[in-house]
Amino acid sequence: MTALGLAAGPVVALGFTRFAYALLLPSMRTELDWSYAAAGGLNTANAVGYIIGAGSGAWWAKRFGAGRAFVWGMVISALALLGSGATGDFAALSVLRFVGGLSTAVTFVVGSALASRIHTGGRQQRSAALVAVYMAGVGIGVVLSGVAVPAALSALGASGWQTGWLLMGVLALLALIPAARAAKAVPAAPPAAAGQGRSGLGRMSWSFVWYVLFGAGYVSYMTFVIALLKDQGLGTWSTAAFFIVLGAASALATLLLWGRITGRLPGGASLALVSVVVLLGVLPVLLGDGLAAAMISAIVFGSAFMAGPTAVTVLARRMLPPHAWASGIAWLTVAFSVGQAVGPLVSGVLSDSDGGIAKGLWLSVILLALSAVAALAQRERPVIAAVAGSPEGARPAARK
Incomplete structure (x- = not known):
């Protein structure tokens, strides 16, 4: 629970703040x-804010506590959604998208770390399943926005885009x-001991x-x-x-598939698999048209696009020491955000x-293909190499 x-x-951070924009974009362009x-x-303004929020997420969690940073990020995101429904000015919308990106990144990064800290009794498969439950919130948010936004547009026409933003703001609250x-129910993070050494982020290069390409x-x-x-x-x-x-x-x-897959595949294999499935999901709407092609694309693409954050979060949890989970997830999300800032532009x-x-x-097809190639170069090394904090401690793990 x-x-x-x-x-x-994630319902608010990605389902509403980021992805629902696609539903509103045609009406906003027209109006x-x-x-x-x-x-x-x-969307780039949103992604730039996301970069800053992701990079500072660990700091906010340390400064105010992970629980408070997570909740207040959601509060600010809800206010940004409400504000987006109150103006048609491009500059104002850009600022609101930027603020929303920053706050939702803090929520997503800190929430990912909180999900990683839920007690699992040391069971790796259980940990992966809990992270998958957390990430499933994105799909739930997409479904909710897929009902709320079209309802507003159907009732009010193209001008209903403002009501769409307002509805999502209320749902976010x-x-x-x-x-x-x-x-409040998540246990506190273990303190970093003096001898824990480096974070080991370099081994996840x-x-x-x-993540940038994906x-x-x-x-x-x-x-x-x-x-x-x-x-x-x-x-x-x-x-x-x-x-x-x-x-x-x-x-x-x-919920049902990727939690198991990412918990079993080694190294970058799960990352590469995600990229390939998402790439295949893009192709139907490019090679055909009509509702049938759209639905095939929705099923294939939808089944895998949020498996990316799930897979990389699980991999980070396996490769990094516990004290580095929050910062590791944060910097990985920064890389993710850089790609999200450049791609739409x-x-x-x-x-x-x-x-x-x-x-x-x-362009999506090309970038996803390149991301699959990059993922295959990632090798998994046990967390002990990062904890050791010395070249001598890292060498045995590197040979495994």
């Missing part, structure tokens, strides 16, 4: 007369109740490369796929069905050129 309560964090580059730039209770590839699709489906002739409720199926596939696969520029949105989305 604790992991499920913490999952309210506010934006180019695709401007639309991508707004309600999500604070289970999140705050769960945060290929995971950082993978973040850029998957978020370009998530930002512009609804606009592509609209161009292909799908209506409001057809695109809503796509989004709901995508979110449901994410929640179910993360470049994809938006490509979408404004000849070839349209499809041309921009082919």
Whole structure:
């Protein structure tokens, strides 16, 4: 139940603040007369805030306590969502997206560390399953936004985008109740002993490369796929069905499948597998059109896109000493955010050129393929190498 309560964090941080923008983007472009580059730039503002929030997440947790940082990040995110429904000014929306990105990154990073600290009795499979429950919150958020936003657009037309933001802001405030209770139930982090040595982040260098490429590839699709489906002739409720199926596939696969897979595959194998499945999920809407292609894409892509954070969090927990989990997850999320900042902007520029949105989305395919290659270079080394804190301690683990 604790992991499920913490999952309210990803519901708000990614399900609402980041991914629901794809549902609102077509109406916002029409009403506010934006180019695709401007639309991508707004998501980049969110991602820049996310970078700063991810990089400072461990500091906020240390300064105010992990539970408080987690909950207050959600509060600020909810206020940013409400504010986004109160203005049509591009500069103001950019600031709100930036603030929302920063606060949700703190929530997501600190929440990931909290989920990693839930007592498991030392069982690795149990730990992976709890992290998967936490990450499943993203899919739940996608489903909720897939219902709330289209309802607002259907009732009010293109101008309903403001009501869509407001509805998600209200839902985010309600999500604070289970999140705050769960945060209080997580045991405190063990203090870092003087002899624990280095964090061992350098041994995960290929995971950082993978996360940058994966973040850029998957978020370009998530930002512009609804606009592509609209161009292909799908209506409001057809695109809503796509989004709901995508979110449901994410929640179910993360809960039932990826927790087991990421707990068993060594090194970067799980990261590479995630990249390949997500890549395959992008292809149907690029190679075909219509509702059938959209649903295939939703199921395949949705089943794996949030397995990336699950897989890398589980890998970090295995490769890093406990005192480095929060900072390790934070810096990995920074890498993720860098990719998410660059991807939509470049994809938006490509979408404004000849070839349209499809041309921009082919960038996702290329980046995801490169991320799979980078993941295969990651080797897993036992956490003892990081705890030892010396070259002599690291060499035996490196040979395993």
